[in-house]
Amino acid sequence: MRWFTLYIAGIVITLHASVIKPIPTEIKVDIRKAELGKRLFFDPILSKDNTVSCATCHDLQSGGDDGLQFSFGIKGAKGSMNTPTVYNAVFNFRQFWDGRAKDLKEQVTGPIENPVEMGHNFEELVEKLKYHPIYKKLFKSIYEEGVSKENIADSIAEYEKRLITPNSPFDRYLKGDENAISEQAKEGYLLFKYKGCIICHNGVNIGGNLYNRFGIYKDTNSTEMGRYNITKREEDKFVFRVPSLRNVALTAPYMHDGRFKTLREAVVFMTQYQLGRYMEEEEIDAIVVFLKTLTGELPSDIGRVP
Ligand code: HEC
Numbered sequence: 001m002r003w004f005t006l007y008i009a010g011i012v013i014t015l016h017a018s019v020i021k022p023i024p025t026e027i028k029v030d031i032r033k034a035e036l037g038k039r040l041f042f043d044p045i046l047s048k049d050n051t052v053s054c055a056t057c058h059d060l061q062s063g064g065d066d067g068l069q070f071s072f073g074i075k076g077a078k079g080s081m082n083t084p085t086v087y088n089a090v091f092n093f094r095q096f097w098d099g100r101a102k103d104l105k106e107q108v109t110g111p112i113e114n115p116v117e118m119g120h121n122f123e124e125l126v127e128k129l130k131y132h133p134i135y136k137k138l139f140k141s142i143y144e145e146g147v148s149k150e151n152i153a154d155s156i157a158e159y160e161k162r163l164i165t166p167n168s169p170f171d172r173y174l175k176g177d178e179n180a181i182s183e184q185a186k187e188g189y190l191l192f193k194y195k196g197c198i199i200c201h202n203g204v205n206i207g208g209n210l211y212n213r214f215g216i217y218k219d220t221n222s223t224e225m226g227r228y229n230i231t232k233r234e235e236d237k238f239v240f241r242v243p244s245l246r247n248v249a250l251t252a253p254y255m256h257d258g259r260f261k262t263l264r265e266a267v268v269f270m271t272q273y274q275l276g277r278y279m280e281e282e283e284i285d286a287i288v289v290f291l292k293t294l295t296g297e298l299p300s301d302i303g304r305v306p
Pocket residue numbers: 041046052053054055056057058071072073074079081082083084085086089092094095096097098104107108111112116117118156
């Protein structure tokens with residue numbers, strides 16, 4: 001059964017089973033850059049007042065986010081978007097909920113200069129690191145020009161490439177291990193396909209590779225405008241990057257505004273607002289069980305640098 005057909009809103013859609021792909025077990029990284037990037041990822045030196053690191057909001061021990069509706073930056077400042085996980089972010093086609101950064105490297109400059117996150121500016125940060133006994137040497141040993149904005153971003157992005165979570169039960173199932181997931185999870189996967197979730201959530205990240213409107217059949221009362229902020233086009237109002245569902249069981253609360261505490265609520269909402277469907281309790285249960293099989297293995301090097 002390599003091809004399957006969906007009937008959504010009177011339209012016939014035929015998709016290939018491989019629209020969802022397993023996470024590769026490894027991607028090549030430059031070890032020295034990644035080691036430097038890791039040190040920076042955990043170091044509050046990146047923030048203006050040395051209190052907040054990337055790991056403050058992206059806790060690698062618990063899903064790569066912080067479990068809060070909105071995160072706190074320097075001096076207790078509160079953000080307005082839910083923190084997504086950094087795990088598998090490398091596979092997203094653009095970064096951020098509205099896709100404003102084209103890749104991980106471009107993304108890094110966002111939080112460092114965001115006043116409600118790290119509140120720093122690169123001129124000062126580069127100076128700070130240039131005179132730092134450890135960083136001065138590390139940057140020089142890897143990059144000819146030493147510390148620079150470009151190299152700070154480059155090394156952190158290199159580390160983030162290691163933050164991938166292969167071998168989830170579902171990936172093992174995709175690769176042919178029939179016993180890797182339960183019968184109920186298989187049922188959930190069928191529903192995920194035939195009810196149409198897979199139209200938006202597909203690819204390696206089961207999301208993260210296209211934009212869509214938040215709320216197709218009903219108004220979601222979102223106060224954030226999404227892509228509209230960037231393009232100013234009417235049709236981009238409330239359009240967001242479809243989020244990845246990898247490790248979704250670990251990344252509550254859900255949606256760009258963190259409005260739901262449980263996965264079940266998020267799934268029920270999706271069926272009604274994105275698909276205009278009603279689903280039975282058991283169908284929702286099965287989809288939730290399926291989503292839980294998307295939790296992969298954490299990488300080995302996520303401990304803080306001593
Ligand atoms: C104060 C909390 C906070 C800090 C500190 C922080 N982030 Fe984030 N991060 C967020 C929020 C919130 C978003 C989503 C913002 C948006 O989409 O508008 C985000 C988004 C991201 C994304 C995009 C993920 C995706 O799915 O689009 C990556 C990657 C990321 N951060 C990495 C980092 C790195 C690297 C650092 C350190 C340089 C960092 N973050 C520091 C809160 C934080």
